[in-house]
Amino acid sequence: MRWTALFEDLEAQLEAADAAELEAEVRDRTRTEFARVDLAGRLRAALRTELALQLRSGERLRGELVSLGADWLLLQAEDALGGSAPESLVPLRAVLVVRGLGPASVESGGAGGSAGRLAARLDLRTALRGIARDRSSVRITTDDGALLSGVVGRVGADHLEMPASPRDRSGPVVPFAGLSRVQRLS
Numbered sequence: 001m002r003w004t005a006l007f008e009d010l011e012a013q014l015e016a017a018d019a020a021e022l023e024a025e026v027r028d029r030t031r032t033e034f035a036r037v038d039l040a041g042r043l044r045a046a047l048r049t050e051l052a053l054q055l056r057s058g059e060r061l062r063g064e065l066v067s068l069g070a071d072w073l074l075l076q077a078e079d080a081l082g083g084s085a086p087e088s089l090v091p092l093r094a095v096l097v098v099r100g101l102g103p104a105s106v107e108s109g110g111a112g113g114s115a116g117r118l119a120a121r122l123d124l125r126t127a128l129r130g131i132a133r134d135r136s137s138v139r140i141t142t143d144d145g146a147l148l149s150g151v152v153g154r155v156g157a158d159h160l161e162m163p164a165s166p167r168d169r170s171g172p173v174v175p176f177a178g179l180s181r182v183q184r185l186s
Helices: 002-034 039-045 113-121 124-134
Strands: 050-055 060-068 072-078 084-091 095-099 137-142 147-151 159-161 173-175 179-184
Touching (some): 039 095, 060 084, 084 124
Antiparallel strands (some): 050 060, 050 095, 060 072, 084 179, 137 147, 137 179, 159 173
């Protein structure tokens, strides 16, 4: 009878050790998998979700994430009265904090089909060139909080111009490295 109790005790110890080993392996694999998740993947899974952003400029934005490119996001904010405000194009490098993201993520170029892969290839330069072609009036916020208003002129490899007039190229030049937000003016 004593050996039966001894063997039952040994069996329970082995089961506990196996369970602990399995739990440790699951934790390790979970950490390893999460280490491969980037912010763009988390944001891609949060499309059409209400998010709150804190930007390098000190601005805090709240709105629906409506689109995402390779290195930018488009947020449809609400105005103070709950109506729809103009969209804001935000370079991902200008985002300090994101609130409202769920735990899900989407692999780069994965879910979302060809549209998701296409959007992921649209970089900040491409988006800004589209805005320049559209000739939309915009308000640009730089990382230090400075505001510039006008129309985006030419877009270079790492900067954009905001000419004073279509023929005058003496307006400000904004390096992408200092760009915090581009907001369409209504």
